[in-house]
Amino acid sequence: MSIKITEITSPGCSHCARVREFLKGKFKELHPDVEVEYIDVTTPQGMALVQKHMIFASPGILINGELFSTGGLDQDKFLKKIEEVKLSKQSL
Numbered sequence: 001m002s003i004k005i006t007e008i009t010s011p012g013c014s015h016c017a018r019v020r021e022f023l024k025g026k027f028k029e030l031h032p033d034v035e036v037e038y039i040d041v042t043t044p045q046g047m048a049l050v051q052k053h054m055i056f057a058s059p060g061i062l063i064n065g066e067l068f069s070t071g072g073l074d075q076d077k078f079l080k081k082i083e084e085v086k087l088s089k090q091s092l
Helices: 014-030 043-052 075-090
Strands: 004-009 034-039 060-063 066-070
Touching: 004 014, 004 043, 014 034, 014 075, 034 043, 043 060, 060 075, 066 075
Parallel strands: 004 034
Antiparallel strands: 004 060, 060 066
């Protein structure tokens, strides 16, 4: 069961910093098996993801390559979505 979270960040973005703090702290404690990567929006990879997913506010959050949110993160909705993804992967 593999779940990958991608945070597309912007330099100096306070929302991005809060999301990163959450992902490296509380989230990692609850879900140590979930891979998390951080991609700077100013890199070619970051720009491609912004264009592909039409991300207009930082951070952009992807779960397994699908856009979950932009411009911040509702932690409760995010944690619920991760549980749903884990359950769906277990039933496969």
